[in-house]
Amino acid sequence: MSLDSVRVRFAPSPTGPLHLGGIRTALYNYLFAKKHNGAFILRIEDTDQKRFVKSSESYILEALKWCNIEPDEGVGYGGHYFPYYQSKRLDVYRTYVNKLLKKGNAYYAFDIDLDQKRKEYNHRGLIFSYNSKIRMDLNNSLTMTEKQLHDKLRSCSYVIRFKIEPGEKLKMYDIIRGNIIVDTDNLDDKVLLKSDGVATYHLANTIDDYLMKITHVIRGEEWLPSMSLHVLLYRALGWTPPNFAHLPLILRNNGKGKISKRNTDSFNFPIYPIQWKIPKTKVVIPGYRELGYFPEAFVNMLALLGWNPGIKREIFSLQELINLFSLEKITKSGVYFNIKKANWFNKKYLNKKQEEIFVFLSKKIKTHSIFFKKNYLWKVIYLTMDRIHFIHEIWEHSFYFFISPSFYEASFFKKICNEKTIVQLENAKKILLCNINLNQFTSINLRCLFKTIKNKHQIMQLFRFSLVGSLKGIDIFIILEMLGKEESMRRVEKLINQIKEKI
Ligand code: GLU
Numbered sequence: 343m344s345l346d347s348v349r350v351r352f353a354p355s356p357t358g359p360l361h362l363g364g365i366r367t368a369l370y371n372y373l374f375a376k377k378h379n380g381a382f383i384l385r386i387e388d389t390d391q392k393r394f395v396k397s398s399e400s401y402i403l404e405a406l407k408w409c410n411i412e413p414d415e416g417v418g419y420g421g422h423y424f425p426y427y428q429s430k431r432l433d434v435y436r437t438y439v440n441k442l443l444k445k446g447n448a449y450y451a452f453d454i455d456l457d458q459k460r461k462e463y464n465h466r467g468l469i470f471s472y473n474s475k476i477r478m479d480l481n482n483s484l485t486m487t488e489k490q491l492h493d494k495l496r497s498c499s500y501v502i503r504f505k506i507e508p509g510e511k512l513k514m515y516d517i518i519r520g521n522i523i524v525d526t527d528n529l530d531d532k533v534l535l536k537s538d539g540v541a542t543y544h545l546a547n548t549i550d551d552y553l554m555k556i557t558h559v560i561r562g563e564e565w566l567p568s569m570s571l572h573v574l575l576y577r578a579l580g581w582t583p584p585n586f587a588h589l590p591l592i593l594r595n596n597g598k599g600k601i602s603k604r605n606t607d608s609f610n611f612p613i614y615p616i617q618w619k620i621p622k623t624k625v626v627i628p629g630y631r632e633l634g635y636f637p638e639a640f641v642n643m644l645a646l647l648g649w650n651p652g653i654k655r656e657i658f659s660l661q662e663l664i665n666l667f668s669l670e671k672i673t674k675s676g677v678y679f680n681i682k683k684a685n686w687f688n689k690k691y692l693n694k695k696q697e698e699i700f701v702f703l704s705k706k707i708k709t710h711s712i713f714f715k716k717n718y719l720w721k722v723i724y725l726t727m728d729r730i731h732f733i734h735e736i737w738e739h740s741f742y743f744f745i746s747p748s749f750y751e752a753s754f755f756k757k758i759c760n761e762k763t764i765v766q767l768e769n770a771k772k773i774l775l776c777n778i779n780l781n782q783f784t785s786i787n788l789r790c791l792f793k794t795i796k797n798k799h800q801i802m803q804l805f806r807f808s809l810v811g812s813l814k815g816i817d818i819f820i821i822l823e824m825l826g827k828e829e830s831m832r833r834v835e836k837l838i839n840q841i842k843e844k845i
Contacts, residue, residue, distance in 0.1 A: 348380025350558050352406075352413070353547065355387045356398035359618040359629075360405050362679065363562055363592045363600075366644045370589060371560050372411040373645065373667040383554060384416030388429045389546050397621060405615040408631055409641050410660060423554040428546045435541035438549050438579060439502055439534055447578040450483040450491065450500045454537050471530040474508040502535040504544075504575065512570050517558075517587040517669045524570040532571055544568060548575045551584055560587045560669065563676075587669045590648045591676040600676070611681035615640065634732035635684070639691040643684050648677045657690050685731045692731065699723050702733050707744055714744060721824065725816050739815075743824055746833050747811025750840065754813060759844050763804065767838050770801045771831060783827045785819035792819075805830075808837040 352368040354360060360368070375382035384406070388394060403418045415421030425431060442448035453459070456470065463470035477484060482503070483491050494500070510526040534545040541549075551559060566588040576583040591600040614629035630640045642658055650673065651658075651666040658666065692699075703719055726739045741747075777791055792798050806818045809830060815821060822830050 347555075348375055348378040348557050349383065349555050350375050350380065350560055351383040351385050351416070351551070351554065351556050353385045353387050353550075353561070354398075354402055355390060355393070355543075356395060356402070357390070357393040358395050358398055359401050359614050361613045362615075362644065362647075365405060365409060365615050366592065366647060367560065367562055367589060368406060369409065369411055369641060369644055370649070370667075370669075370672070373664050374558065374560060374669060375414070376664040377667050380557070381414045382411075383421070383423075383426070383556070384413040384419065385426045385550060385554070386417045386428065387543065387547065388427055389432075389540050389543065391429070391540070395621060397619070401616070401618065405629075408616050408637050410637055411641070428541070428550065431546070431550065432540060434553070435535070435546055435549055436539070439541070439545060442504070442534070442578055443502065445578065446505065448502050448504055448534055449477075449531075450495065451480065451503045451531075451533075452494055452498050452500050453481040454499055454501055472503065473530040474506055474527070477503075477505075477531060499537040501533045501537050503531040504534050504571065504578075506531055506571075506574065512573065514569060514573055514586070516566070516569070517585055518590075518672045519566070519588060519674055522569070526570070526574075529570060529574075544571055544575065548572050548579075552576070552579070552581050556584050558585045558587060558669075560589065563588045563591050587672065590673050592647060593676040593678050595678040595680050611679070611684075630684075634734050635688050636691045636695070639687040640684070642691075643687040647679065648673055656687075689731045692733065693727070695733065696723060696727070699727070699733055699736050703736055703740070706737050710745055712744055718743075718824075725820060725824075729816075742810045742815060742821065746829075746836060747809075749811060750807065750837070751812035754807060755840075758804070758807070759841050761845065764838055764841055766797070766801065767804055767808070767834055770804060771834050774827070775831070778827070783823060785817070785823040788819040788822055804837075805834070808834045 350371040352371050354364060354368075372382045374380070384402070386399060386402075399417065406412055413419050415423070416426040439448060443450075451472070456472070460470045472480065479485075484505075486494065506526055506529045508527045512524045512526055514522045514524065516522055532544055533542050535541055550556075569586055569588070573583050593600055612628065612630055612633055614627060616629040616631040618627045618629065619625070620627070631637070638660065641660060642656075642663070645658070645663050645667075646656060649667070649671055652671060653666075700719060700723060703723065707714060707719075722740045722743045723736070725743075726736060729739045730736055773791070773795060774788075778787060792802065795801060802818050803813065805822065806813055806815060809815070809818075809821050809825060825833070
């Protein structure tokens, strides 16, 4: 088919926040639409009122905006095919279900509460399913006269089920998975209209995809088992089905299965693009945005989670992703999520954001009411940049260039809390004071000087501890040079006093 008029949709149910898998589905739809100058549509599938969560819609819109993958059409964006909420299209579904009833592709079923039946089957080690094998033994319009049906409809509640014709090997094609054959003997007669008159996902989704002229259905693998039902629904309504592409699952790299909306507690990595406030408890779960990930890095990482452009590069702008994207290059099997890789992506983008780091650091310094020359700040940034993955990390890796440590790392402090250390620190101080004057206080000179010192490693460690407050930080000679002789000596003095106080 011609790809000129590509129309794809992201069709979330507003049952909570989007997780990584959901946002990746939106991204792939977006990339595909943009690649083919098509339209990316946002439809809210809100027929299941029991699971409806009010704040999900604004969450979805905000998350897409943050990722810079905004829809062309749909909820929040308008368009010809409105309304884009399924809850506002119930009459439309009713019309089509009536057509299906008339053509004999659907039937009324009065046995709504099937729990007892399920239990009985369970006892016998069987699974109950309302299908072509048993529907003629059940309480439905296929097993009664017109008159009986008429009476029943007036007095009883009912659902409307799709009538699957057995005995067919249904051939289908999925762009990612290739040919798929399903034996219709194994399908059950799914409910299309619930007893409250509301369409189920299957009916509403199929009708809307057709009416909204969707050309490609790109969605998660969890919907693959529904594909046969949807294809049969299209056929029953006399419509040509769209193209289908079912995306691989995103798996947790601890082997504990897939990432899903209902299973978000046990992750040791963020699962939401932006923060989610749990409506009941008001607990806020931070998302990638709040944790300091750049949207470009997040989107870049997500794009490669199940798709591979086949070239040896990993950093792509959104426009490059659009140019390279193809559904055929999406992997079939589940993909493992790796937070280290996500951080790696952020780092790559961070390297190009030095101005932002500068602004962040300047603000941080202001909050401490201290002043430093621009040049000094830039130097600090160059010296510590390679240690950070996020802008906010710059402070914990560089504070000691600006302020004296306000506390010392406890276990090492305990270890050195003795007279011997005081003597060592006093000696070290003397070495510096006698051998090196103010304008020679450079890392090169200091390095040379230390070569001749006995116990140099121990002394260097003590210097580091005095200046940084822990054994962390960059090259000690550079720290000494940056802080200068006077400030360095002050900090050594401070540590000596702290030890004296404790012993
Ligand atoms: N409402 C479905 C969901 O939330 C959409 C599935 C589809 O794209 O067909 O996953």
